[in-house]
Amino acid sequence: xxxxxxxxxxxxxxxxxxxxxxxxxxxxxxxxxxxxxxxxxxxxxxxxxxxxxxxxxxxxxxxxxxxxxxxxxxxxxxxxxxxxxx
Numbered sequence: 001x002x003x004x005x006x007x008x009x010x011x012x013x014x015x016x017x018x019x020x021x022x023x024x025x026x027x028x029x030x031x032x033x034x035x036x037x038x039x040x041x042x043x044x045x046x047x048x049x050x051x052x053x054x055x056x057x058x059x060x061x062x063x064x065x066x067x068x069x070x071x072x073x074x075x076x077x078x079x080x081x082x083x084x085x086x
Contacts, residue, residue: 012037014080015055016048016073023064031055040083048076 017030024030036054047060062070 012084013054016058018058018062018064021064038083040080043075043079046076047072
């Protein structure tokens, strides 16, 4: 069940996953109920798709351990952080 952000609950959260993932098994366990609550615009050309509200699949070829260094994922995380302001 999704609980939208409001003035009492103002901390949106999101998940970003990859498939296949060499760390998280099963990959389907990564999405979290209640994610999102704010509109997120996926930057044009980004290898990301929203599979359920607030849960995103990063489709660029990447390994889990190197995700924090992937330039496209960094750009997407910045857009998530900015989503509250737009």
